Amino acid sequence: MGDSLGIRKPTLEEVAAAAGVSKMTVSRALRGAPDVSPETRERVLKATEQLGYVGNQLALSLSSQRTNLVAVVVPSMSNIVFPEVLAGISVGLEGSGMQAVFGLSDYDARKERDVIRDMLSWRPSAIIVTGLDQPEDTVKMLRSAAIPVIQIMDLDGTPIDFNVGLSHGKAGEEMARALIAAGRRRFGYVGSVLERDLRAAKRKAGFERVLLEHRLAFIGQRIGDTLSSVCLGKYLTHELLRAEPNLDCIYYSNDDMAVGGAFAGMEASRTDDILMAGFNGLELAAALPVRIATSKSPRRMIGEVAARLARGSMVTGVPSSGKITAFVPEIIGIE
Amino acid sequence: MGDSLGIRKPTLEEVAAAAGVSKMTVSRALRGAPDVSPETRERVLKATEQLGYVGNQLALSLSSQRTNLVAVVVPSMSNIVFPEVLAGISVGLEGSGMQAVFGLSDYDARKERDVIRDMLSWRPSAIIVTGLDQPEDTVKMLRSAAIPVIQIMDLDGTPIDFNVGLSHGKAGEEMARALIAAGRRRFGYVGSVLERDLRAAKRKAGFERVLLEHRLAFIGQRIGDTLSSVCLGKYLTHELLRAEPNLDCIYYSNDDMAVGGAFAGMEASRTDDILMAGFNGLELAAALPVRIATSKSPRRMIGEVAARLARGSMVTGVPSSGKITAFVPEIIGIE
DNA sequence: CTTGTTACCGATACCGGTATCGATAACATC
DNA sequence: GATGTTATCGATACCGGTATCGGTAACAAG
Incomplete structure (x- = not known):
């Protein structure tokens, strides 16, 4: 447990006490918001450093009503295809401060629904799922989540929101x-x-x-x-x-x-x-x-495009690109 | 955005109103806690169903001061090894209600530190990292997180808490x-x-x-x-x-x-x-x-054991198994 | 009839942040 | 000296749950 099991991590409040200001000021200073004098900011940063303060995303997300989470559900990890998609997503998310939470459906629709439900309880700001063939109840759940649903890999069907893949x-x-x-x-x-x-x-x-x-x-x-x-x-x-x-x-x-x-x-x-x-x-x-x-198949690219759509959704609520991104696979190895 | 962008998901409060009880009662009913009459439970479940209520893990975790998240950091997804470890983790976590959040370090110590920092801000209840060779500042961060640190794959070095792998x-x-x-x-x-x-x-x-x-x-x-x-x-x-x-x-x-x-x-x-x-x-x-x-190399198994350690930590705060799980790879293909 | 006991439920205070508005002080302006 | 402006900061109310404690009603026991 590290060397400090049970020692709670310092909170904004404690940093505030150490810096001799209110926690609101600390919050502002750490976020680089205006309305903080340079000297105060300095004091706050020093206190933060000393206490080893690490922000609490739970509180942040609950308070601000938005998360930096992207849920990703893939069927399998046992061949290299989906890991590469995940790698693409990871790259596409880089620098955005967003985090990927992933789950496996094991090519099983029921399992997929359960995993998706679990994911949604984290209130991700977007969700990436594989394929277009989710059963009705899953689709209903995805719709009512009121976040962008990005369906990847497949193109043959009717997408819920966004669709990145190939036919x-x-x-x-x-x-x-x-x-x-x-x-x-x-x-x-x-x-x-x-x-x-x-x-x-x-x-x-x-x-x-x-x-x-x-x-x-x-x-x-x-x-x-x-x-x-x-x-x-x-x-x-x-x-x-x-x-x-x-x-x-x-x-x-x-x-x-x-x-x-x-x-x-x-x-x-x-x-x-x-x-x-x-x-x-x-x-x-x-x-x-x-x-x-x-x-x-452009696996990495599909991941990256999906990630971009997810990023966009965080900023504006509506991604900038089109609803459907279609790829045409190149055939090689004949002749 | 589904068909209901901007429509907030229903809260406990709203379910409570619909069922004609207080939100505390709804909370109890949904968690299967005692002190709820069968009739009330029934009413609550019906209201939950009707409104399509999905729990909010953010609020839950913030309130209860514990998450069901396991952070996982691996260096790469471009060969099948780490995906298989992740699959093992996923299997090992199954049924525990825990979620894996994963990040890529790209075999880069600085990137690894940043990813770990981001992860820790979600207050996971355990963290799984690859290898034993993290630089000092990363180790310090991991220690001060006050959660079980599970280092996997490698055995040659001094583990922080738990160690699952081979030499x-x-x-x-x-x-x-x-x-x-x-x-x-x-x-x-x-x-x-x-x-x-x-x-x-x-x-x-x-x-x-x-x-x-x-x-x-x-x-x-x-x-x-x-x-x-x-x-x-x-x-x-x-x-x-x-x-x-x-x-x-x-x-x-x-x-x-x-x-x-x-x-x-x-x-x-x-x-x-x-x-x-x-x-x-x-x-x-x-x-x-x-x-x-x-x-x-027992990649899947390493993932499963690591997951089990993470699970244990959620229940008791201290996993039941030993600190170090050592595997000895079998050599095949000679003679 | 009073007094426990038990079953069930609600009010309130948190968790750790952010949004919002108001307060204060320093300084410029009239 | 009175007033307006600006920079800086704090108090308070949330976000959506859970923990805790106290209250009420129904029923049994004395």
Whole structure:
């Protein structure tokens, strides 16, 4: 407990006593408000220093009726995507004095609702949530919070307030088009728990729409029942390659799975005649000894833009940018 | 702003008015305190429901003089290690009603101090920080916060209060011993910005101590000047292999770098005569088509234990477990 | 009928800040 | 000397909860 368990931290009142002024004057001096003489300010600052005074955000926020908190809810931390979004948010918040409070929903709508409720009880000045597919009661809660709701990552749906992301349906479509244009015809699919990762499901649906347009379809697919991972991707790919040896392309639910697929391809010596396609554009994918296709999602940027919107809301109550920020992922690794 | 910008959220007072009781009674009813008749409780709950009342943690915490916040400061989010620690913390906190507030230090001591200061102004009931090497003024600040300070990941140093992690010096030593026992003799090293990643530096120092014991030394090394990544590991490894073609083992600052190294080895067709050794035991490393050696660090577990300590502190003020929780990483991938 | 006892509830004082308005003193102006 | 102006500061009332104590009504016991 430090070396002073139980010793309360000094309050404004105590600093005031030490400086021989009222706490109101201390408050003004520390905030750099006018109406404080230079000498008094000096005395106050010295007393603050000596006592090691640290402001109390609880009292500040309660009193001033606004917090510098931004609530962030993401589904998972087990692949690098959401951490990078968080890093982007952290960078975007830098210098604003705002703090991110984060919670995990674990791809579970009920858990998400509970986490959001907990968050809202802190009266954050903005909340960033993942996706647009919250159930009705969650949406109602978010609306009645009367703060900007920033929905990130996804674009396919009706946003509550602000929306920063990309269309996963279109991303799937574009990838399919690019692969077909590159001559691929015999497609397989490898993914995992799509009923939870709705964005992956949207990409798959988009991909299939385009396949259908070309009178094509997935020849074979494997859906895992654990969270996506490199291991799972590798395992399922081995399975799929055994069952359908004549595939010339496999679309994966994301890059983690696709990298696993690439490893499986290497182990099966199928690196030349089959192309693995993922989603995200992980740094890892670029370093791979074999080429894989992927769509580069602007994860950091999404975080930064979301943070900017949150910042704006603190100053003006209304962010300056538009309601929807749409990104179009760049496809790389084909040809 | 939802559909009700500016509409203040209902307060206890308003719920009380709606239920026809005093706000004290509402407070009691909602907290499940005794001294409330079943009928009154019912009325209160209905009013709460109708108004969509959500408690105000600011007022609660200020009034009760304790928060359910746990501050967490980690250096980075750009590899999967710290996100997994955060996930562990999140899991460990589950059901306790506590919230994690997180900040990034970016491997920068000054930034870390500022972030910690900001965090402390929220009067968290515990704080989790990374490593034991905070400068004096930061330590002073942490001590005077009069809350449990939980230092994680590292063990080599003097903890402030609680310490959960492993000895990176020893981890380096053990890896060196294991590799030497397996017959490796001609070692190289690849790492990045060690003056910032102090734990990687400790591992390297430990590794070198054992090398010295055996009258060995790194034959060649490459130190990058950007953050560790798969790409960087691959690039530096190619460089090192060109400069020192007769190495039979390369020790890396972590698994990201080692995986990059493995890719370089594959590209240079050196998978049979040289072993790459990293640190962390990433899931990715296990899926690789080639074997690499690594020490499995219990990242999730460290997070969970830290969270448990934080929880304990909220109830009793003093966690029940011991002051130091030491893990010994298991070495895998040799033989 | 008086006196406890118990169950339930409200009034009041905080928690540690900020907003607002009023007070005081020093100085300039008439 | 009376008055206005400006700079500086303090007193007070909040913010939205909780802790604490006291009050009232109903019922049992004497």
